[in-house]
Amino acid sequence: MTRSVYVTGIDRGDGRQVIELGVMELLTRQVDRVGVFRPLVHDGPDRLFDLLRARYRLAQDAATVYGMDYHEASALQAEKGTDELVSLLVERFHQVARDYEVVLVLGTDFADTQLPDELALNARLANEFGASVIPVVGGKGQTAESVRAEARNAHRAYDGLGCDVLAMVVNRVAPADRQEIEERMRTRLPVPCYVLPDEPALSAPTVAQITAALGGTVLLGDDAGLARDALDFVFGGAMLPNFLNALTPGCLVVTPGDRADLVVGSLAAHSAGTPPIAGVLLTLDERPGEAILTLADRLAPGTPVVAVAGRSFPTAAELFALEGKLNAATPRKAETALGLFERHVDTADLLRRVSVARSGRVTPMMFEHVLLEQARADRRRVVLPEGTEDRVLRAADVLLRRDVCELTLLGDVEAIRKKAADLGIDVTPCQIIDPHTSELRQRFAERYAQLRAHKGVTVELAYDVVADVNYFGTLMVQEGLADGMVSGSVHSTAATIRPAFEIIKTKPEASIVSSVFFMCLADKVLVYGDCAVNPDPNAEQLADIAVQAAATARQFGVDPRIAMLSYSTGTSGSGADVDKVREATKLVREARPDLRIEGPIQYDAAVEPSVAATKLPESEVAGQATVLIFPDLNTGNNTYKAVQRSAGAVAVGPVLQGLRKPVNDLSRGALVQDIVNTVAITAIQAQAQQEASA
Structure with missing residues (x-):
């Protein structure tokens, strides 16, 4: 029977979308097929479902999501x-439920619905659907005592109507009251009560939303600039020196369009990062001349300048009435919302209460969820040497919003801050270090000279070497100032890992450093090695790669069944290449009899049960291999890329293994999500390294 979770409320304005998004995140960690059902819907676009569909790649037909609109229901x-009414909605719910392992039900929104006793209707629908309920209570603008009373009343109401209440959520409370409310509710309710503080970035409209609401015209700016949150409004009227003192981080400057001095001054302040602003809104339908706009564009490329026809006062009234909304066009708000949910909700306990059995399939999204959750469980510090690179900063933004780890960015401090400001990214939580000016440079030079004295490296020479961001970052890891490093988005593999070979070196039990890729297919995760480091390993090295890859696989939840790949299976072939694989397989069996391994074996016999049944019917690995070891780099690199492009697999890596401390390389074509995943993997490796040394 399909399990379903019904997220509902007691009134409007509770910010329930954060909870709905958080619950969806939890469910998609467990199962592959999650359906969505909204019993009643308003006319117009459903922004939340559009977000869920885009973020979680839902294939569900939008027409099946909705029971009926509110007008039809009221009539x-x-x-x-x-x-x-209930009978018809139950019928439509079951049309969805039969096709999915679990269904997330989005309750009514208590907004101009014209339905009597809406709470009772939600309770009855939840009971008829066989769904467990998570009621949400809004706390914005309320005292701690009134919030506690509303939460108790809400639980009493839903419980009294026969609902299976999983947990209560109190949302948007004053941050100063959050802990007190949570402690009081812990003893007042028979179910967990999670308390989330109000997060200004969630209710702040983006510049794009403001532009649409006011019918504005974009004079300057790109998509990234328009996606910035307007955290405050600063209205221009004072002379420039006084006006600049009034600017706040993330503010939207609102000024008449003929005040070119305020436009240029605001953008110059943004360019200097003192402070970064969201953009400039020009009123009175006045627009600066072409020369001013050209200067503005050069001062702060990408920063939006928007013109509206209204006067300043009516515009202000409209601005203060706007509130940001989660939708598919605001992915950064979604990351903020999920970070807020995961910080203040005991997700492991809530998932246990939902009691959804984990799917036998492991999708790429499920694997990515596990990485972030595992990294977040014991936060580590990861250093990113490429601190001025756009993709690295965007990845840092995601990692910070999701509270995955602590970050250090390397590079020119002002350049990093300016680039971050241009992208609308707050890097305040990051440690930012310029290797050229850092007080650590002399210490690192002395340490590097000590490590490389046998190569004739002096302190003077080392002083120049350690100014390189990859050497500096590697030394931070070596000296315990960071737990791991990720680089390679603009540097070559050699530039990224050479410092690690020289400084961190291999583990005592490892003969070489090698790599694996996690290949996330539609229904499983395979581990490929070595596809990035060793061109032509000998039998001993190949055996070492296999043992390391099995350990890496197990560390990330993949049960290792090792296939030593070759162009022949079993005893059917001969020759130097096959003999190397056969010898490597023998060495692994002798050194690690606990590992399940088969080789030499062809790829099809390793992964396809029907082929394995013919070629190696007695093997416990053939047909179900999870760790695939290639005989050389040429074969491995080409195979992973062929599978990635032809089968639509998500390739996560390369993940380096064999180093005493974690350093990982990125492809120079890495996407933002690739960087996020690799940083999470690095943090998890650091956790394991810490445990091993404890």
Whole structure:
């Protein structure tokens, strides 16, 4: 029977979308097929479902998501009664439920619905759907005592109507009251009560949303600039020196369009990062001349300048009435919302209460969820040497919003801050270090000279070497100032890992440093090695790669069954290449009899049960291999890229193994999500290294 979770409320304005998004995140960690059902819907676009569909790649037909619109429901209830309305909605719910392992139900929104006793209707629908309920209570603008009373009343109401209440959520409370409310509710309710503080970035409209609401015209700016949150509004009227003192981080400057001095001054301040602003909104339908706009564009490329026809006062009134919304066009708000949910909700306990059995399939998204959750469980510090690179900064933004780890960015401090400001990214939580000016440079030079004295490296020479961001970052890891390093988005593999070979070196039990890729296919995760480091390993090195890859696989939840790949299976072939693989397999069996391994074996016999049944019917690995070891770099690199492009697999890596401390390389074509995943993997490796040394 399909399991379903019903997220509902007691009134409007509770910010429930954060909870709905958080619950969806939890469910998609467990199962592959999650359906969505909204019993009643308003006319117009459903922004939350659009976000869920885009973020979680839902294939569900939008027409099946909705029971009916509110007007139809109100008319049906008035004409034929509540029983008829409920009966029809139950029928439509089950049309969805039969196709999915679990269904997330989005309760009514208590906003101009014209439905009597809406709470009771939600409770009855949840019972008829067989769904467990998570009621949400809004706390914005309320005292701690009134919030506690509303939460108790909400639980009493849903419980009294026969609902299976999983947990209560109190959302948007004053941050100063959060802990007190949580402690009081812990003893007042029989179910967990999670308390989330109000997060200004979630209710702040983006510049794009403001532009659409006011019918503005974009004079300057790119998509990244328009996606910035307007955290405050600063209205221009004072002379420039006083006006600049009034600017706040993330503010939207609102000024008449003929005040070119304020436009240029605001953008110059943004360019200097003192402070970074969201953009400039020009009123009175006045626009600066072409020369001013050209200067503005050069001062702060990408920063939006928007013109509206209204006067300043009416514009201000409209601005203060706007509130940001989660939707598919605001992915950064979604990351903020999920970070907020995961910080203040005991997700492991809530998932246990939902009691959704984990799917036998492991999708790429499920694997990525596990990485972030595992990294977040014991936060580590990761150093990113490429601190001025756009993709690295965007990845840092995601990692910070999701509270995955602590970050150090390397590079020119002002350049990093300016680039971050241009991208609308707050790097305040990051440690930012310029290797050229850092007080650590002399210490690192002395340490590097000590490590490389046998190569004739002096302190003077080392002083120049350690100014390189990859050497500096590697030394931070070696000296315990960071737990791991990720680089390579603009540097070559050699530039990224050479410092690690020289400074960190291999583990005592490892003969070489090698790599693996996690290949996330539609229904499983395979581990490929070595596809990035060793061109032509000998039998001993190949055996070492296999043992290391099995350990890496197990560390990330993949049960290792090792296939030593060759162009022949079993004893059917001969020759130097096959003999190398055969010898490597023998060495692994002798050194690690606990590992399941088969080789030499062809790829099809390793992964396809029907082929394995013919070629190696007695093997416990053939047909179900999870760790695939290639005989050389040429074969491995080409195979992973062929599978990635032809089968649509998500390739996570390369993940380096064999180093005493974690350093990982990125492809120079890495996407933002690739960087996020690699940083999470590095943090998890650092956790394991810490445990091993404890």
